[in-house]
Amino acid sequence: xxxxxxxxxxxxxxxxxxxxxxxxAFTDDVHIHGMLYGKILASPHAHARIVRIDTSxxxxxxxxxxxxxxxxxxxxxxxxxxxxxxxxxxxxxxxLDSKVRFVGDRVAAVAAETRSIxxxxxxxxxxxxxxxxxxxxxxxxxAPGAPVIHDEPDSTKIYDRTRNIAGxxxxxxxxxxxxxxxxxxxxxxxxxxxxQQHAMMEPHVTICWLDTDNRxxxxxxxxxxxxxxxxxxxxxxLPVSRVHVIKPRIGGGFGGKQEMLLEDICGALTLAARRPVxxxxxxxxxxxxxRSRHPQILRMKMGVxxxxxxxxxxxxxxxxxxxxxxxSTTVQGNTGSKVLPLYRAPHMRFECDVVYTTMPVAGxxxxxxxxxxxxxxxxxxxxxxxxxxxxxxxxxxxxxxxxGDIDRLSAxxxxxxxxxxxxxxxxxxxxxxxxxxxxxDWPKKHAARPGRGRLRRGVGMACTMQGxxxxxxxxxxxxxxxxxxxxxYLQVGASDVGAGADTVLSQIAAETLGVTLxxxxxxxxxxxxxxxxxxxxxxxxxxxxxxxxxxxxAKVRAQVLEVASKLLDQPPDKLECGDNQxxxxxxxxxxxxxxxxxxxxxxxxxxxxxDGASHFNTDSxxxxxxxxxEVEVDTETGQVRVLHLATAVDxxxxxxxxLAEGQVEGAVTQGMGYALTEELLLDGxxxxxxxxxxxxxxxxxxDMPKLTTILVETEEPLGPYGAKSISEVPINGPAPAIANAxxxxxxxxxxxxxxxxxxxxxxxxxxxxxxxx
Amino acid sequence: MxxxxxxxxxxxxxKHWEIAPGDLLLDVLRREGYFGVKRGCESGECGACTVLxxxxxxxxxxxxxxxxxxxxxxxxxxxxxxxRLDPLQEAFLDRGAVQCGFCTPGMILGAKALLDRHPDxxxxxxxxxxxxxxxxxxxxxxxxxxxxxxxxxxxxNHNHRAGGKR
Numbered sequence: 010x011x012x013x014x015x016x017x018x019x020x021x022x023x024x025x026x027x028x029x030x031x032x033x034a035f036t037d038d039v040h041i042h043g044m045l046y047g048k049i050l051a052s053p054h055a056h057a058r059i060v061r062i063d064t065s066x067x068x069x070x071x072x073x074x075x076x077x078x079x080x081x082x083x084x085x086x087x088x089x090x091x092x093x094x095x096x097x098x099x100x101x102x103x104x105l106d107s108k109v110r111f112v113g114d115r116v117a118a119v120a121a122e123t124r125s126i127x128x129x130x131x132x133x134x135x136x137x138x139x140x141x142x143x144x145x146x147x148x149x150x151x152a153p154g155a156p157v158i159h160d161e162p163d164s165t166k167i168y169d170r171t172r173n174i175a176g177x178x179x180x181x182x183x184x185x186x187x188x189x190x191x192x193x194x195x196x197x198x199x200x201x202x203x204x205q206q207h208a209m210m211e212p213h214v215t216i217c218w219l220d221t222d223n224r225x226x227x228x229x230x231x232x233x234x235x236x237x238x239x240x241x242x243x244x245x246x247l248p249v250s251r252v253h254v255i256k257p258r259i260g261g262g263f264g265g266k267q268e269m270l271l272e273d274i275c276g277a278l279t280l281a282a283r284r285p286v287x288x289x290x291x292x293x294x295x296x297x298x299x300r301s302r303h304p305q306i307l308r309m310k311m312g313v314x315x316x317x318x319x320x321x322x323x324x325x326x327x328x329x330x331x332x333x334x335x336x337s338t339t340v341q342g343n344t345g346s347k348v349l350p351l352y353r354a355p356h357m358r359f360e361c362d363v364v365y366t367t368m369p370v371a372g373x374x375x376x377x378x379x380x381x382x383x384x385x386x387x388x389x390x391x392x393x394x395x396x397x398x399x400x401x402x403x404x405x406x407x408x409x410x411x412x413g414d415i416d417r418l419s420a421x422x423x424x425x426x427x428x429x430x431x432x433x434x435x436x437x438x439x440x441x442x443x444x445x446x447x448x449x450d451w452p453k454k455h456a457a458r459p460g461r462g463r464l465r466r467g468v469g470m471a472c473t474m475q476g477x478x479x480x481x482x483x484x485x486x487x488x489x490x491x492x493x494x495x496x497x498y499l500q501v502g503a504s505d506v507g508a509g510a511d512t513v514l515s516q517i518a519a520e521t522l523g524v525t526l527x528x529x530x531x532x533x534x535x536x537x538x539x540x541x542x543x544x545x546x547x548x549x550x551x552x553x554x555x556x557x558x559x560x561x562x563a564k565v566r567a568q569v570l571e572v573a574s575k576l577l578d579q580p581p582d583k584l585e586c587g588d589n590q591x592x593x594x595x596x597x598x599x600x601x602x603x604x605x606x607x608x609x610x611x612x613x614x615x616x617x618x619x620d621g622a623s624h625f626n627t628d629s630x631x632x633x634x635x636x637x638x639e640v641e642v643d644t645e646t647g648q649v650r651v652l653h654l655a656t657a658v659d660x661x662x663x664x665x666x667x668l669a670e671g672q673v674e675g676a677v678t679q680g681m682g683y684a685l686t687e688e689l690l691l692d693g694x695x696x697x698x699x700x701x702x703x704x705x706x707x708x709x710x711x712d713m714p715k716l717t718t719i720l721v722e723t724e725e726p727l728g729p730y731g732a733k734s735i736s737e738v739p740i741n742g743p744a745p746a747i748a749n750a751x752x753x754x755x756x757x758x759x760x761x762x763x764x765x766x767x768x769x770x771x772x773x774x775x776x777x778x779x780x781x782x
Numbered sequence: 783m784x785x786x787x788x789x790x791x792x793x794x795x796x797k798h799w800e801i802a803p804g805d806l807l808l809d810v811l812r813r814e815g816y817f818g819v820k821r822g823c824e825s826g827e828c829g830a831c832t833v834l835x836x837x838x839x840x841x842x843x844x845x846x847x848x849x850x851x852x853x854x855x856x857x858x859x860x861x862x863x864x865x866r867l868d869p870l871q872e873a874f875l876d877r878g879a880v881q882c883g884f885c886t887p888g889m890i891l892g893a894k895a896l897l898d899r900h901p902d903x904x905x906x907x908x909x910x911x912x913x914x915x916x917x918x919x920x921x922x923x924x925x926x927x928x929x930x931x932x933x934x935x936x937x938x939n940h941n942h943r944a945g946g947k948r
Contacts, residue, residue: 025880030858030862031816035817037821040815210828263918508882671878671921674920678921
């Protein structure tokens, strides 16, 4: 028990009933009179110039109302990354361009009366391409003589366009070389990670129309309504005041919707056709025309003393952002700043190049650079601990960041610029390790000798951390007003994308006001109605938006008490809120209901009880996570089956523990997919090979191992009611924990993701050959 | 365009609709305002568009609307009895089995089809039946718990309810 009434309670989701009854709550759940269907002509080439484009036949097709090519739209360099202004991502993208840079890049767009007419119109557009050599390997991008992907002169913020380098980072604390000189053991390994796709169940969909004031309304599946409004206004050369973005219920985002992806082209078609237009990605388009996780090649080096003390770490990353630099330096910056400081090494160096290739565009994806980094670091640490004969559990306990520590690497690696140092004010990681270890029966299973049969079992672990909002940058606001029945209207710019933000924010408001949850009615994510919020990303909503809600609710409570003091004839400081009423603190316990206070205020005092607040933090408190996996490896087929995944997370306070558990379980499931099955594959020409759910395998209910979810609650001073965040951090652990468990089971190290049966079998055979020799 | 008349029962109400011969049941239902039928992949892989066709769970993106002639269709909109939710809907809410809610209508109808035939379905049966319903949010644990809460097998064997204060 935490002494709270609503915070910490497993209340049902405030949007739950409409979701289980199928009420029309999502972007596409509307019929708009006269709506047209938009369709994008996608490039069939990985790299080409459009020499000639003839749209006359498409325009002549009955039912077609608009056809757009690069000649018809403003040319405004921008990034699609939904980030705070000024975005740190390069401005290298255009609404439509005369050059295409990946298979799936926009060539043209049409709007027509039916979907089939739109599809026919697309096929009638004649395009002559000057096909250019593609860049389909990360290592080739910077090679001398490599084709320059962004040779256009008007793109900005590209680190070195002539070498296809979108972004470059080099940061050091201490002196890594010196640290390595003092080390008794140094290991350096190369790791490779791949292209995972968000595969949220609702594909990207946008509907635009002109309202009766001729303003552009954008109803869209976005995590970032405010960034989207600003970006669309800039790209379509409209004043921000002429754009209205509405975020309805969203069918999952996971970072894929932290991106202005369809809104600009849908808006352009709407302006051209003067009719409402909808564009929706098909599932196939979603796989390669939306975003994915940045593939990386990581070289990780660590130096330790004989007793296991970590002295120095050095991580070099070569990553690709694909054709456009959306989230390029910021994702990769996280690979260093959120990963290396997990250990208290005095010396750390992080170097990174993010290169353009003519492949699908990478972007924000739950974990935001950390899954790659932790896969390398935690796999390497397991190897180091093994060589030193130290139990990985003990190795972690001895070296992990702890309460009161200052993470100085974060100060060097902010969101595209210098950041702020992180002070650890809450840390439940040691308890996370111990409780997840106990859940999987670690001491017994880790000590067990590997079997000799065909099926062999092993256990592995990993520790990870993340952030809670971007320090000094993410901010949010909230507004509340009181209604006549004593209920409160809560308006937040925060974007619930399915994780439960509306519920958690309502709980924070209800707790602060001393009312039951049904007395809070929330509207979120509508740029005309709700105040500003950067949006749902960087694990920021609970701590940042929640902080704004708590402040706004506290201000409103003060007004409530002011009015109540007149009714109860007691000064406000002698009054308390609770149980939907205000009562005197004295023994007489006289009370007045919230409804009476509201009526009195509105009709006697002629005063609307209402207030708003803004909130940001100068620090990003990390949530912590320990992941333990038990696997079974089939030595004949290389098949890896996860038997049990135990995850313990320190989210600060869990405002709604059941929702928090749901975040953990969803994240580890995506993390397992990342580890074992999910990879968007391209052929030799850069075309997608598996853009469907049959060939791109995400876990189903039947494939799941046993999941154990443990919340280790701490009290974070910077968070509302002690909350930090939870939704990202658990995705980082499964890949390294599973790789380490495979080593424990069969004695081979896997350093490439996803861990496919054929790769496991190959290294098993190599090992057998070595042993035989 | 050629059209044909379709007669069917949706959620207990008789309907007469004009359709094109190639129209998919998914598109026709959405066109007629049954937005609880979700478009997730249009290739029968994700289960978001699940409806019950004569009590059988089908992906409505894989069924021509014409094929539903004379049939009884149940969509998620027809499951609750007025304001009284179906036990499966209640269980999904109590267990926190709903996150974004996009797969939820299909999940609930898939579970209903299972429990209508096997009221005592155990965990393995539930997982097998739910395997055709992809969810990217939950990790399925709470979904399976919710379905087991409603199955007689589940009620016998694990009858602790989620929800409430710690």
